Amino acid sequence: MVSPTTERLKPQIDDLIEGRHLGKLHKPTGEKRRAVFRIWRGDDSNGKFVDYPTEVTDGMVVLDAVHQIQAEQANDLAVRWNCKAGKCGSCSAEVNGKPCLMCMTRLDQLNLDMHVTIEPIQTFPLIKDLVADVSWNFEVKKKIKPFKPRKKTAEEEKVGGWRMKQEDIDRVQEFRKCIECFLCQDVCHVLRDHKKHAEFIGPRFLIHVAALEMHPLDTEDRIPELRNNHGIGYCNITKCCTQVCPEHIHITDNGIIPLKERVVDEFYDPLTKLFRIFKPGKGGNSA
Amino acid sequence: MTRAPVSLPQVALPDNQRGFLQTKRTDTWWLFPTITLIYFAIAATYLTWAAWQGEHYWYSGPGGAQYLSPIYSPVLFSDSTRAGAAPVEHSWFGEWPSWLPKLLLGFIPLTPALLILWAPGGFRLTCYYYRGAYYKAFWGDPPNCAVGEPGFRGTRFRGERSLPLVIMNIHRYFLYAVIPFIFILSYDAIISFIFIDPETGSHRFGIGVGSLVITANTVLLASYTFGCHSLRHIIGGKKDCIASSQARLTAYNCVGCFNRWHMQWAWISLFWVGFADLYIRLCSMGIWSDWRIL
Numbered sequence: 001m002v003s004p005t006t007e008r009l010k011p012q013i014d015d016l017i018e019g020r021h022l023g024k025l026h027k028p029t030g031e032k033r034r035a036v037f038r039i040w041r042g043d044d045s046n047g048k049f050v051d052y053p054t055e056v057t058d059g060m061v062v063l064d065a066v067h068q069i070q071a072e073q074a075n076d077l078a079v080r081w082n083c084k085a086g087k088c089g090s091c092s093a094e095v096n097g098k099p100c101l102m103c104m105t106r107l108d109q110l111n112l113d114m115h116v117t118i119e120p121i122q123t124f125p126l127i128k129d130l131v132a133d134v135s136w137n138f139e140v141k142k143k144i145k146p147f148k149p150r151k152k153t154a155e156e157e158k159v160g161g162w163r164m165k166q167e168d169i170d171r172v173q174e175f176r177k178c179i180e181c182f183l184c185q186d187v188c189h190v191l192r193d194h195k196k197h198a199e200f201i202g203p204r205f206l207i208h209v210a211a212l213e214m215h216p217l218d219t220e221d222r223i224p225e226l227r228n229n230h231g232i233g234y235c236n237i238t239k240c241c242t243q244v245c246p247e248h249i250h251i252t253d254n255g256i257i258p259l260k261e262r263v264v265d266e267f268y269d270p271l272t273k274l275f276r277i278f279k280p281g282k283g284g285n286s287a
Numbered sequence: 288m289t290r291a292p293v294s295l296p297q298v299a300l301p302d303n304q305r306g307f308l309q310t311k312r313t314d315t316w317w318l319f320p321t322i323t324l325i326y327f328a329i330a331a332t333y334l335t336w337a338a339w340q341g342e343h344y345w346y347s348g349p350g351g352a353q354y355l356s357p358i359y360s361p362v363l364f365s366d367s368t369r370a371g372a373a374p375v376e377h378s379w380f381g382e383w384p385s386w387l388p389k390l391l392l393g394f395i396p397l398t399p400a401l402l403i404l405w406a407p408g409g410f411r412l413t414c415y416y417y418r419g420a421y422y423k424a425f426w427g428d429p430p431n432c433a434v435g436e437p438g439f440r441g442t443r444f445r446g447e448r449s450l451p452l453v454i455m456n457i458h459r460y461f462l463y464a465v466i467p468f469i470f471i472l473s474y475d476a477i478i479s480f481i482f483i484d485p486e487t488g489s490h491r492f493g494i495g496v497g498s499l500v501i502t503a504n505t506v507l508l509a510s511y512t513f514g515c516h517s518l519r520h521i522i523g524g525k526k527d528c529i530a531s532s533q534a535r536l537t538a539y540n541c542v543g544c545f546n547r548w549h550m551q552w553a554w555i556s557l558f559w560v561g562f563a564d565l566y567i568r569l570c571s572m573g574i575w576s577d578w579r580i581l
Binding site for chain 1: 299418445546
């Protein structure tokens with residue numbers, strides 16, 4: 001027996017099943033047009049931009065075009081990709097000079113009357129063509145003190161787990177949306193232009209520290225390392241990391257600046273230091 | 288247990304240093320930093336000029352208005368010999384004292400504005416939004432995202448890690464200094480609605496265009512100040528468990544609400560503070576007439 005609700009929604013359900021809802025949102029014309037993609041070819045020691053003209057159609061993204069070129073003209077073109085849905089963070093590149101995910105950059109956002117430049121991310125060593133070696137990031141992550149939760153209270157032991165306020169956990173949840181595409185690391189001028197890889201962990205790991213440091217259960221103090229070893233002082237808040245983040249994380253406003261303020265508490269503000277004498281805790285801030 | 292000192296991993300980096308302003312970006316990346324540069328330069332020039340004038344910052348007009356330019360508020364000492372100066376009874380400590388020079392180093396005029404502007408000036412100069420904006424627009428550090436920087440900085444870049452820019456960490460102290468200004472400016476806004484009858488001396492409620500200009504200025508400056516990143520930290524952000532106090536959570540959310548539009552408040556309030564001064568200055572000089580609405 002079909003319920004009245006199902007009966008009422010049947011036309012919409014049929015549309016969904018048949019894919020007709022897509023047509024209502026955006027009618028693809030199916031029109032083909034020619035576009036030229038200027039792609040970096042080469043390795044760390046030597047390389048050049050090569051032009052690849054190809055036919056593109058409505059709805060394609062840059063990664064589709066790269067795959068088409070790879071299939072039809074350049075079988076040896078190296079490109080890293082995985083999910084094609086903006087969730088794995090593999091296909092980071094620079095399209096017309098802007099760091100972005102190739103799978104999330106639609107061709108109709110680009111001016112196809114001019115060639116489209118595609119090059120690998122600039123901040124890390126190049127392996128081949130569009131593939132950079134991002135392993136430095138994984139080594140940096142190992143240097144950050146891991147999560148160290150407080151002990152459960154007697155009541156929490158009884159109910160079997162920690163209890164936290166939703167509002168407190170919401171704040172750090174934003175940082176956990178990171179897909180590690182490393183576009184923020186790529187665009188950060190401290191790494192990109194000033195090559196401070198030995199002294200600065202970059203925006204990706206600053207928000208990783210923020211996710212740990214602001215966690216309501218965490219008891220570890222990472223603030224001294226943040227200042228002395230992780231180079232937070234190098235960040236001059238130009239917000240480029242926030243602009244390129246495909247997950248729209250407010251890296252600077254919600255992550256880096258609050259951490260900078262905690263560094264001020266601990267190292268630069270005599271008044272806070274004075275108050276902390278009377279109220280010790282995790283950096284004086286834990287609860 | 289002691290941990291080994293942290294040292295970040297080394298990496299063999301590609302030699303892909305781009306020259307100043309070099310980029311593959313095809314959009315108008317230069318437009319916003321250029322607008323920022325021009326806007327900040329004009330605003331700083333006008334406000335500095337206006338602060339050095341020392342006159343025409345008070346307007347009483349034929350209708351008995353009491354308009355004080357926001358860049359001169361509060362008036363600590365008033366030099367009543369200057370045209371358009373605030374009445375002595377409106378200054379906190381009366382007439383300009385003899386021990387306070389009117390010229391610094393013999394040629395720099397010292398005005399009531401210069402006695403107080405260090406606080407809002409320092410607050411804006413060290414503001415997290417302004418820092419990022421003027422590092423880009425004025426110092427090309429970087430000129431814009433993914434655009435090449437001047438080559439001389441290179442690996443010698445120090446950011447805000449050491450002098451001189453480490454001093455930016457003083458921002459919260461400027462915040463403490465400017466919060467009272469919001470209350471003082473609110474008082475100025477209230478008295479801008481009180482008109483003194485020149486004949487009888489009685490006080491009457493009224494609304495002039497100037498009242499609205501001054502009130503809007505106070506609202507905009509308050510919105511900018513109460514969206515400060517440092518305030519958001521002090522009021523609750525420094526806690527890992529903000530929600531353990533409902534009052535703290537409400538205050539944090541409230542500041543966060545202003546903070547989301549911090550850049551927009553910074554731009555609009557900067558324009559409006561200059562415009563409010565200009566409005567009162569031109570009225571005081573007799574060039575504009577304040578239109579009495581009520």
